[in-house]
Amino acid sequence: MSHIDRSVTNHDVIPVIDSDIFLDRPDARFSVGLIAVNDVALPGLESEYVAHFELRRKVYVDQTGQLDASELQDDGTDRDPDDARSVTFAVFENYDDGVRVLGVSRLIIRGDDRPLPVEEFCPDSFTGRELSARSVEVSRVIARHEKAVMQELVQWHLFAIMLAYIANHDLERTFAIIEPWLERHLQGSIAISRIGKPRYVEHYLDYNLPIEIDIPASAERVNARNGGFIDQYREAEGLMTYVGRLPKRSAHEVVR
Structure with a gap:
């Protein structure tokens, strides 16, 4: 992250919206789920999908500088052509x-029309490797919270629901392009391996490296740590899954 603005805090970038997600579960602390397919929000989640773009913009443009403001669309979002072939959580x-x-996070499903972004940014990593239309790239993974332990929990649930989706839909080899500093952190969460050396990627304004994610090994790790959440997400696909409870002393206590 080459242009981090330390004055922009995690609290600053988290959107707060009006939503009915907790209408039937007012005691729940978190809700996790699929919100869009191929750039179309699931029914009833239109506002939530718009807000997910707000989080992406605030993080990648305002906080970390990974994207330049000139790359935003006329509506102020960082929407790109890959959203039209992605599932979003x-x-x-x-x-x-x-x-x-x-x-938030998305899985870009390769399809037959064009390569994944990681193939375009790191072509040397795919020399002699032909990927199928069901190959996947993990992309736009963001977790933000004022407390580090809660932020890590959010990231764990994002990985769990993505792994569940990959399993449910028989998707195949899964890749990502990440900053080198993130590699060690991810190795403690999921099973990954380098498929190329770090290189400067103009689109992200920084050095990045391509990785492949071992789906079975990653699912085993995440399931073990999260008490079988991948299995729960597989069963609940298309529905929101509720996690945790609000403190009894106040149903709407601010957590700082």
Whole structure:
């Protein structure tokens, strides 16, 4: 992250929206689920999908500088052509002023029309390797919270729901392009391996490296740590999964 603005805090970038996600579960702390397919929000989640773009913009443009403001669309979002071939997930928090969007991620499904971004940015890593239309790239993974332990929890649930989706839909080899500093952190969460050396990627304004994610090994790790959440997400696909409870002393206590 080459242009981090330390004055932009995690609290600053988390959108707060009006949402009915917790209407039937007012005691729940978090909600996790699929929110869009191929750039079309699931019915009833249109506002949540718009808000997920707000989190992406605030993080990648305002906080970390990984994307330049000139790359934003006319509507102020970082929407790109890959959203039209992606499934998008989000983690929401039941909050005193509304609902907070704490985490988002997407799975880009390759298809037959064009390569994955990692193939374009790191072509040397795929020399002699022909990927199928069901190959996948993990992309736009964001987890934000004022407390580090909660932020890590959000990230775990994002990985769990993505792994569940990959399993449910028989998707195949899964890749990502990440900053080198993130490699060690991810190795403690999922099973990854380098498939190329770090190189400067103009689109992300920084050095990045291509990795492949071992789906069976990663699923085993995440399931073990999260008490079988991948299995729960597989069963609940298309529905919101509720996690945790609000403190009994206040149904809308601000968590700082």
